[in-house]
Amino acid sequence: SVKLEHGAHRLGKRTDKPMQAWRNYGLGQFIHWGVYAIPGGHWEGQYYPGAAEWIRSWKGMPKDAYDNLYKQFNPKKFNAKAWAKQAGDMGAKYVIITTKHHDGFCLWPSKYTDYTVANSPYKKDIIGQLVEAYDAEGIDVYLYFSIIDWNHPGYRSTLKSEQDRKEYEEFKKFTRNQLVELLTLYPSTKGLWFDGSWDKAWTEQAEFADALGKELREMIPGLIIGSRFRPDDNGNRHFDTNGDLIGDYEQGWERKMPNTIEDTNGNDWDCVMTVPENQWGYHSDWKGHVKTTNELIEMLVKAASLDGNFVLNFGPDGQGNIRSEETRLAAEIGEWMKENNEAVYGCGYLDWEKQDWGYYTVNRETGKKYMTVFNIPVSGALRVKVPGKTKLNKAYLLNDPGASLELEEIHRNEYFIHYKPASATDRPFVIGVETTDAK
Numbered sequence: 001s002v003k004l005e006h007g008a009h010r011l012g013k014r015t016d017k018p019m020q021a022w023r024n025y026g027l028g029q030f031i032h033w034g035v036y037a038i039p040g041g042h043w044e045g046q047y048y049p050g051a052a053e054w055i056r057s058w059k060g061m062p063k064d065a066y067d068n069l070y071k072q073f074n075p076k077k078f079n080a081k082a083w084a085k086q087a088g089d090m091g092a093k094y095v096i097i098t099t100k101h102h103d104g105f106c107l108w109p110s111k112y113t114d115y116t117v118a119n120s121p122y123k124k125d126i127i128g129q130l131v132e133a134y135d136a137e138g139i140d141v142y143l144y145f146s147i148i149d150w151n152h153p154g155y156r157s158t159l160k161s162e163q164d165r166k167e168y169e170e171f172k173k174f175t176r177n178q179l180v181e182l183l184t185l186y187p188s189t190k191g192l193w194f195d196g197s198w199d200k201a202w203t204e205q206a207e208f209a210d211a212l213g214k215e216l217r218e219m220i221p222g223l224i225i226g227s228r229f230r231p232d233d234n235g236n237r238h239f240d241t242n243g244d245l246i247g248d249y250e251q252g253w254e255r256k257m258p259n260t261i262e263d264t265n266g267n268d269w270d271c272v273m274t275v276p277e278n279q280w281g282y283h284s285d286w287k288g289h290v291k292t293t294n295e296l297i298e299m300l301v302k303a304a305s306l307d308g309n310f311v312l313n314f315g316p317d318g319q320g321n322i323r324s325e326e327t328r329l330a331a332e333i334g335e336w337m338k339e340n341n342e343a344v345y346g347c348g349y350l351d352w353e354k355q356d357w358g359y360y361t362v363n364r365e366t367g368k369k370y371m372t373v374f375n376i377p378v379s380g381a382l383r384v385k386v387p388g389k390t391k392l393n394k395a396y397l398l399n400d401p402g403a404s405l406e407l408e409e410i411h412r413n414e415y416f417i418h419y420k421p422a423s424a425t426d427r428p429f430v431i432g433v434e435t436t437d438a439k
């Protein structure tokens with residue numbers, strides 16, 4: 001391997017308590033909210049086909065018009081406690097909240113810029129209300145922060161001149177000041193979720209970003225920062241020049257998921273997922289495929305089965321309402337989690353051969369094993385292959401642990417669990433299995 005001054009700051013999975021808690025979350029909520037929710041994907045009757053939170057970059061959106069939208073930002077329906085309760089009822093154990101997206105508008109009263117909620121008609125600190133409400137709900141808070149800031153005069157995507165460099169130095173100080181400000185104002189923050197760090201200008205800042213990361217970690221012991229934050233000496237992000245993860249978990253799974261444990265490189269990871277194909281901020285007119293409750297439950301369980309967390313995005317509208325589609329999904333996912341969360345919380349990868357009916361998970365503490373069934377075989381026979389010295393002794397429906405399901409040993413280390421729901425089921429179900437693992 002090559003010597004790096006600013007490569008991975010540590011190797012292997014973190015084993016400290018905050019990271020163990022992170023690893024066991026299973027389900028999170030992402031909140032994308034800002035002034036982009038006001039136009040909601042339209043401007044002067046034109047439909048914006050891109051991601052709603054990127055509307056400022058659209059040729060159909062005059063920049064000065066966008067940059068004055070904050071003067072209309074007055075979300076009278078915003079209710080942080082209601083949002084937190086809804087997330088808690090869904091079963092979310094952590095929340096990632098946009099403090100500032102690429103447009104640079106701050107949902108907290110930053111003293112380093114005027115482009116904040118304090119100078120909008122709403123005036124009040126949105127981040128502070130959300131942190132308080134989610135903490136009270138027992139949901140750990142993570143702050144999303146965009147390195148890209150289209151509002152700051154010193155921001156550059158690339159550094160082409162000495163003047164660029166000079167102004168970018170001011171931008172770097174501003175970025176550091178805002179991050180220190182956020183952790184100072186909201187010390188219960190468990191981690192930072194960085195975005196917009198792909199610009200060449202930023203990937204040339206290995207020394208600065210490495211020092212900034214160290215400073216932030218010293219402010220909050222145990223602070224969790226993913227692989228999207230900073231570059232290594234050679235401008236690599238996520239993985240350094242030696243292939244080592246830069247950060248506490250892999251943060252590359254945006255609107256996509258690993259399919260095998262090998263895809264995860266043995267790292268912790270989170271998948272952040274939109275309900276429509278690609279809308280994070282509020283778009284009033286979702287087009288294309290909108291994911292169903294069962295699709296999202298499958299992603300959630302698949303993530304847990306591969307040692308990852310699944311984070312579902314919510315994009316509140318300009319008045320502070322959670323839209324009806326998201327409210328319905330939160331309720332239906334919550335209903336399923338109420339009965340089946342034992343197969344998700346604190347669970348991870350079980351090294352049994354994957355079968356077509358669904359996913360295995362195993363509780364990291366108890367060793368209890370679960371099968372979450374999404375595809376009921378027409379044969380009614382759920383195939384289970386166990387490793388060498390393992391014996392399958394019992395299988396039971398999680399929601400009816402007293403009744404053992406019929407087990408048939410068909411080969412050495414291979415069983416059928418004979419079960420087909422008596423009536424049509426429109427939700428996945430969980431089977432608990434008990435084994436003995438001869439030495």
Ligand SMILES: C[C@@H]1N[C@@H](C#Cc2ccccc2)[C@H](O)[C@@H]1O
Nearest residue numbers: 032051053054195196254272280
């Ligand atoms: C978490 C998500 N990352 C942001 C992005 C992006 C992006 C931008 C260009 C090309 C591909 C992806 C989205 O706006 C949202 O915040």
